[in-house]
Amino acid sequence: MQAKVYVTLKKGVHDPQGEAVRHTLAAMGHKDVAGVRVGKYIEVALSDKTHEEAEATMKEICEKLLANTVIESYRYEIS
């Protein structure tokens, strides 16, 4: 099975990387870009046999390793 994980900074958390991208785009002439937020996209290949096992694995590894839940949100899709 495969999981796709999206990790984003929570609303209100300052995103210097996104700000740097926005400033660079403005300097390149892209005044049409109003805001940029940069997060992580992670693909995980799983040997779990069932959707339930994969769900349990993903919840645990997201909480423990992939996301810092103090400042980041995550969601995942299993297929």
Next chain:
Amino acid sequence: MQAKVYVTLKKGVHDPQGEAVRHTLAAMGHKDVAGVRVGKYIEVALSDKTHEEAEATMKEICEKLLANTVIESYRYEIS
């Protein structure tokens, strides 16, 4: 309008960050994780009025800034 951009390393490009995550997960007991690839997820807020304008903006900023097309692939969704 808003765009969501997914940037991933092309197949065959070595991903040391993903390998580090996989090793850490194995050390944590997650033998069910067979592979990890780490990419970027970027949310872009656009002041473009039409889907066509947003499409043109996104194609340009992905090619010029957000992805290194030598080693990375990208896709985006505009909504």
